[in-house]
Amino acid sequence: MHPYRTHTCNELRLEHAEQNVRISGWVYHKRDHGGILFIDLRDHYGRTQVIVNPETPFFEKCSEVRLESVLTVTGKVVAREPNMINPDIVTGEIEIVAENIIFESESQITPIYLAGESEDVGPEELRLKYRYLDLRRESLHRNIMLRSRVIAFLRKKMESLGFNEFQTPILTSSSPEGARDYLVPSRLHPGKFYALPQAPQIFKQLLMVAGFDKYFQIAPCFRDEDARADRSPGEFYQLDIEMSFATQEDVFAVVEEVLHDTFKEFSTDKVSDTPFIRIPYREAMLKYGTDKPDLRIPIEMCDVSDVFLNSGFGAFAKAVANGAVVRAIPVKNIKGRPRSFFDRLESYAKEIGAKGLGYLVWDTDRIRGPIAKFMSEEELAELAGRGGMEDGDVMFFMCDAPDAAARIASEIRLKLGRDLDIIEKGTFRFCWIVDFPMFERDEETGDIIFSHNPFSMPQGGMEALLEKDPLDILAYQYDVVCNGVELSSGAIRNHRTDIMVKAFEIAGYDENDVYDQFPALSNAFKYGAPPHGGIAPGVDRMVMLIAGADNIREVITFPMNQRAQDLMMSAPASVSEKQLRELHIKMRAKNVTPENAKQDDVAE
């Protein structure tokens, strides 16, 4: 007999009755009746009830052993009496009568409570410090397994579509664009640093130049950014994709198939049919106030600035004349809501930076509300037409600078979705956001700058760069969004150095800057570069959506906390003076030495 197990804790059924078996696992639960002791033994696969009788030599020890200790149990499988069957677990029709028990590894009292999949999961700080315990919990264990299966599925899918997986360097050079880099000092080259890649962007484009045609990688990406609920600090993974001789539609077709099939495979929820709908960036900003709209909420906003410009509502009219906009949020059938509902919404709006929140109520044969008296019949009729207003509907109004109005209106739309409970359930609504602007104006300096990444091909190519107002030029740049979560950004790349130089020129750089900042790419493009494009859906976010988790840490094995610390491994940590000397590094911050940095390390 195998020293540890003949079966897993999820394998034994009625048909195994009377067999002698051996299982190993953790003590999940104990129920001690004095004369009889039940132990639920748990492993990766499931759990099985073990019976310990008082006449056995190990009975005493079993009644004392702590939860989460590891045991090997040998005994006979016995069918349970009908009234003793536990229908909640698949091994519930049998139990094992223990004939021998080996105590492989005993547990101390665990700092977090694991038994009984309760909602009380304990404080995040302890969960992160004792991650290996937290990972034993069924829900987290299930999420991590889901992630493993999703990644395996993605690989299989990509390979079936003719893509090849390549590794790219982890130690590379800092790129001038984008987020803050994580830097790694060089020992051999004093004063020089490697950077961890924010994404394998340049490498994957170079693989296209090298002729590999279709690339993918489950790629680690490192960015020194602050955390969010859907953004773990430090590192994350992307399904990085690049393809040669491809149009935007070719990229969409691949991504739609991969995302649709993956979500279908691992979720019972509805998934948008392909092709996913495409929403131009400017339309998204107008209708949803954001470039990552949650399409499960049946509210579409519209612009009504012109209606208010000459209206009797002085506050808005004056603001619009000075460049503000008015965004309307029409909501179906909520006229019956109490005054407090509207008051709460307004105070929420003010909390997030709104100056106020006007509204009109279409109430049987009249239109009422705080601003109704300022508006003419014609203006009210125009508003009704724009929002498709019917009896019972309410239209909210936000007046502010375009950016602020969009941001606040977007937040209010989300809050309305939640508070009114009108977010469609059990569905993944995908969309593409397309036609991002190539350039935008820097709010502070007034300069023209790249909106997204400078590698994107402008729509209309060189001609557009030469002839159009830079702010009107769109890029072959796209995002894929699901339920309000930005899953991915991508672009058809600019593979022509002449167009790249011109684009950089518009953004205030000269030709040399292109070669200085992106030497590998701009050199490579001199030797025959295929037209190419790609995208990189975030794996963590994908799994988070499929798992229905509300926090990205729930789908990462060993995540860091919000301040980018690994409480389990005590990272980041101070290093010795010797290590620093080898790397030619001297502490610069006042009063920071290796010694007192060490005192500040995450505690044991």
Add this chain to the structure above:
RNA sequence: GGGAGCGUAGCACAAUUGGUUAGUGCACCGGACUGUCGAUCCGGAGGUCGCGAGUUCGAGUCUCGUCGCUCCCGCCA
């Protein structure tokens, strides 16, 4: 860098307008119990109410500061 929320036993939470000895459940320790499956019953131990200052006859509760965590803004080509 900024804003909001939270911080009471190992864990989850409670404590009337500021008012006596800060409670309950789980976990832990002791005891009882031969059919439980979040076992049950009896008993016990466990607290610098994050930390510091202030207001007050009196602070877990109010004020200020500070630290920590989470969420958000900035940031994320």
